[in-house]
Amino acid sequence: MISINDLSFLIGSRALYDEANWHIKPGDRVGLIGANGTGKSTLLKLIVGEYTPTSGTISMSKDLKIGYLNQDLLSYESHNSILHVAMEAFERQNQLHDEIEELLKKMETDYSDEVLNKLSVKQEEFAALDGYNIEYRANEILAGLGFSSEDQHRPLNTFSGGWRMRVMLARILLQDPDILLLDEPTNHMDLPSIKWLENYLSSFEGAIVIVSHDRYFLDKIVNRIVESRKGKLTSYSGNYSFYVEEKGLRSEIQRGEYKNQQAKIKQEEKLIERFRAKASKAKMAQSRIKALERMDRVEDVDDENPTVNFQFKFTKPSGRHVIRIEHATKSYPAIDILEDAEAVIEKGDKIALIGANGKGKSTLLRMIAGTEPFQGTCETGHNVTETFFAQHQLESLHLENSILEELQSFAPKHTDTELRSLLGCFLFTGDDVFKKIRVLSGGEKSRVALAKSLTTDSNFLILDEPTNHLDIQSVNILIQALQQYEGTFITVSHDRYFLDNIANKIWFIEDKKIKQYPGTYEEYEEWQSKREKSSTNVKDVKKEKPKKEEPKVMSDDVNKQLKKLNTQLKKLEEDIILQKAEVEKFEAEIAKEEVYSNVTKLAETNAKYTQAKDLLIKFHDDWEKLVEEILILED
Known part of the structure; x- marks a missing residue:
């Protein structure tokens, strides 16, 4: 399909690519990866002809249809509805539609055979191109990407950048290209839309090249990884995990x-x-x-997986209750977010707040941080000191400061050696720490702001989309940092690998309430899948009922049973938290040298660990059964 031979591309005196080679074959599903600044987006622009190689060739057949999604499409402006913009993909069908409309209008006064023949020819071609279904196809893809029927008739310029990007993606998908070049397609997407895109791309018959830092997304879609590194392109058969x-x-x-x-x-x-x-x-x-x-010299292997070697310290530990939300009600003119909601964040909680865009995740974080007004109360616990990280806070960085100066002014208690060690973890090494903030890219500024947040004396972190603009290596560093952090945090992110490695509780907003799952993201996904299946079965049973059946009135007995089950559920959630701590205690014991080096002690501790883990599994199973019972009674 596409052949890249001895490609070199220079930016000034720096060789972004140096005699690189790569052949994209029909059916290839490639994840193009590499650290920020290694030229991944540039390579896509070279393929589509936006840039010209310094030397070497990129060859492809003339009739190859390329669908190219890039971040520059965010600047596309239109007063037309997003449905109209998406349907711009059907260039020939739209042209035929307009010509047919003109001929039909002409027939009001001209019944000649010439006009009738022209109309017949145009209608035949329109039908052959499936023109009568193009609006349905556009509706279907826009709905999959998270747009409601009402949204589809709103002008494009009324949407934010992330939603505009989805419209551009819909337009590209509707073109049925032979190959898709997708540059960070999941940026600004919520989890339901990412999952929809995964399903769509899994059934796409053409070739795909994806630049992405979402390793779960790559694992689901690609069958080959191509790494851009030191001016070369290295191919690996298999997905990202391979x-x-x-x-x-x-x-x-x-x-x-x-x-x-x-x-x-x-x-x-x-x-x-x-x-x-x-x-x-x-x-x-x-x-x-x-x-x-x-002699052909063999290069030494670079350490591309730095470990975080930094003491995350705070002066005062918080009390048991970090945040208590009571009777919280929040709405905007077009949507109700919360109604009389309650929630508690306890010391040591590592909470992932998940859900679709527009459900109020960032709003809830601002409410917790005290920057968003609402009805009700959000009480901060004893000795709680917090830091709030959000993308807009990148603007608060002092542009004339160097990176090191920015951290020195914010964290004077830390030594320069400690700060440089942390910056090294966030890929600022050597003289990089003396770069001015104003010359940094968006991703680099994000890394500085994150490093700054982690040097704070806070025992409670509020992190809104901290993985945006971070490459896979930087995400891994942030995971390590949060795993070592002994305080409490709540974060919003759409990176499932990140969530799965840092969270011990999942929050989600449902029915205008803050709901909680006491476990990891992977465990939540499994539970949610069972829950959706159970809910579908209940709905199917309802559909089979006679239409004349009177609506069910909840009896006092059912109310009492619901109250009893909810009390049991709350108690079980507390048991799960305590039991999880017990399992972690035995895991720590097994890792001690005095235990694992003593056969008798190891056997005893391992038996206790197995018993504790089995009990935790039982608690989780009991929790799922209780939730299913409650759902059936509430329905």
């Missing part, structure tokens, strides 16, 4: 080859040094010098 494993193996082999070669070089250098001064051995020494110069 790439991580395979790259680890390749790195081990390369590290071994490097060490062996370095040992050989040192041995040769010793021989040369020993004999080069002797006239009888000078020729041999020169021969060995030339052999060394001609």
